[in-house]
Amino acid sequence: MEAHSGLSAKIVEEAGFKGIWASGLAISATLGVRDCNEASWTQVLDAVEFMRDASTLPILLDGDSGFGDFNIVRRLILKLEQRGINGVCIEDKLYPKRNSFIECDQKVCDADSFTGKIKAAKDTQKDNDFCVVARLEGFIVGLPFEQVMERAHMYADAGADAILVHSKRTDAEQILAFTDIWDRPTPLVVVPTTYNSTPTDVFAKAGVSLAIWANHNLRTSITAMQDTCRQIYQAQSTLKASENIASVKEVFRLTDMEELAAAEKHYLSGSGAE
Numbered sequence: 026m027e028a029h030s031g032l033s034a035k036i037v038e039e040a041g042f043k044g045i046w047a048s049g050l051a052i053s054a055t056l057g058v059r060d061c062n063e064a065s066w067t068q069v070l071d072a073v074e075f076m077r078d079a080s081t082l083p084i085l086l087d088g089d090s091g092f093g094d095f096n097i098v099r100r101l102i103l104k105l106e107q108r109g110i111n112g113v114c115i116e117d118k119l120y121p122k123r124n125s126f127i128e129c130d131q132k133v134c135d136a137d138s139f140t141g142k143i144k145a146a147k148d149t150q151k152d153n154d155f156c157v158v159a160r161l162e163g164f165i166v167g168l169p170f171e172q173v174m175e176r177a178h179m180y181a182d183a184g185a186d187a188i189l190v191h192s193k194r195t196d197a198e199q200i201l202a203f204t205d206i207w208d209r210p211t212p213l214v215v216v217p218t219t220y221n222s223t224p225t226d227v228f229a230k231a232g233v234s235l236a237i238w239a240n241h242n243l244r245t246s247i248t249a250m251q252d253t254c255r256q257i258y259q260a261q262s263t264l265k266a267s268e269n270i271a272s273v274k275e276v277f278r279l280t281d282m283e284e285l286a287a288a289e290k291h292y293l294s295g296s297g298a299e
């Protein structure tokens with residue numbers, strides 16, 4: 026499930042999900058910028074560090090196209106491991122990337138340079154459990170099916186821990202055609218944003234290991250904030266708007282004020298000293 030901040034990461038964990046997708050779209054939008062590598066990769070790193078502090082769940086960072094060449098990918102892996110992030114997903118697009126759903130001239134990078142990034146990532150990680158997910162953007166840019174499949178084989182051969190096959194179709198045909206032919210042990214990941222009318226167990230039966238709900242916390246927060254702003258602006262009062270929103274007490278609970286109160290008792294010994 027997508028998260029983009031410490032708070033949303035905490036909410037994802039409390040809901041029962043087993044892992045966090047640190048979405049590039051959601052992190053960028055939360056910062057008020059476009060999902061076009063406008064946020065620098067160290068700014069993304071800072072955002073994901075807050076998620077790490079707020080949640081114990083595994084975090085897969087959306088690493089876009091790696092924020093540069095293989096050398097930047099190596100440094101990215103180093104920094105992600107230092108901050109306790111559990112994996113990164115990199116896509117075979119050119120830097121600076123564009124979000125896959127933006128209607129524009131989307132371009133993939135050449136497959137060889139991308140396999141170099143995968144190998145560089147795998148060679149750099151120190152923790153054996155760190156996951157490098159290779160994301161295929163071939164269907165997004167309109168490559169023929171065989172070329173997308175050929176790239177998937179190359180990325181699996183390069184050592185990717187999983188293959189994310191992305192599609193912007195409103196039906197699941199492209200994805201299911203892919204899973205049908207996939208004959209490698211490398212697990213498959215999908216992002217059913219546009220083709221969400223297909224029941225998830227269809228993907229499970231087709232051999233998909235992981236579905237990412239990629240941007241729904243971001244989008245729900247936008248709607249909620251817009252509604253509340255509209256209501257308060259119109260009423261020039263918070264009375265009505267306060268009925269349907271989280272209490273301040275809930276904010277304190279989510280940020281674990283209780284722990285601080287206990288720590289104060291322990292460390293301040295009731296002296297009230299600073």
Ligand code: SPV
Nearest residue numbers: 048049050051087125239
């Ligand atoms: C993201 O959440 O940033 C993604 C998934 O990359 S998507 O926006 O569907 O391309």
Ligand code: MG
Nearest residue numbers: 048049050087
């Ligand atoms: Mg993204």
